[in-house]
Amino acid sequence: MKRVIGIDLGGTKVNGAVVDESGEILKWDTLSTSKSGSPEEVMDGIKELVHMLSEGENISAIGIGSPGFIDSVNGKVLSVGGNIEGWAGTEIKSPLEKEFKIPVQVENDANAAGLCEAWIGAGRDLESFVMLTVGTGLGGALFTRREGIWRGHHFQAGEVGHSILYPGGHQCSCGQRGCTEEYVSGTAVENEYERLSGIRKSGKEIFDTCKSDDIARKVVARFAWDFAVFLLTIKNMFDPQAVIIGGGVILSKDHWWDEMIGNFQSEVNNDPGITILPALYLNDSGTIGAARAALDRIEEVD
Ligand SMILES: [Zn+2]
Incomplete structure (x- = not known):
């Protein structure tokens, strides 16, 4: 069964999980970021979390749920960055694909929550x-x-x-x-x-x-x-x-x-x-939904 990493970005913390194709969370971790953290700090936090979660795992793709208006094709934040200071305009997908060499899919965080509910939650x-x-x-x-x-x-x-x-x-x-x-x-x-x-x-x-x-x-x-x-x-x-x-x-x-x-x-x-x-999922919906987005992405490629 394929395994992917789902990441949920918030204003003060980054949650991440290794999720399998049935939607089960196999491993979970979280990192705090300072409220006034720069976009670089947040991106470094994501990378650190992915390194921590992927240790000893065979990960096929990474999904990111981010606040703000998100161009999900190019994986970047548009002009509204939500509750992360200075987040507008940030490139999320390309630096992560460069570092980890697996597909990365970025979604707006509410869309990620919707994907989670549609998959295994109240909307299934x-x-x-x-x-x-x-x-x-x-x-x-x-x-x-x-x-x-x-x-x-x-x-x-x-x-x-x-x-x-x-x-x-x-x-x-x-x-x-x-x-x-x-x-x-x-x-x-x-x-x-x-x-x-x-x-x-x-x-x-x-x-x-x-x-x-x-x-x-x-x-x-x-x-x-x-x-x-x-x-x-x-x-x-x-x-x-x-x-x-x-x-x-x-x-x-x-x-x-x-x-x-x-x-x-x-x-x-x-x-x-x-x-x-x-909703059936609250705190986990962003990470699980981001993982679903990652799985959808690799299904598209396959
Ligand atoms: Zn408004």
């Missing part, structure tokens, strides 16, 4: 779904069984976090104002709480105290409302069989899920019976 029996990753930011992926991931003509499809929810609203890191990511993400919850109270708390803390803290209650209610409105747009745009919701915020779903679904059902124009379900 679905014909089509929209994947949403709600964590520090809000990522998206569009998947159909026939086409796979829809990347778009300019590799920017599925960037649903940058659809506008409130025209002229909060400034987004992408340059637009009022992007959904500024309202439906862990960071958005933290920012809104700070705006109302002057106190900075973690998203988890805010969700956990939403029954006892009035401001937290308000913030979480707003989150559940904004999320539902956003789901209406997803439904009307794509009419997928299902929406799969993953990312770190799903761990707090007991505090907002039912309210979000209630809001969606009360506002929707014609409920087609769209299934909205939590």
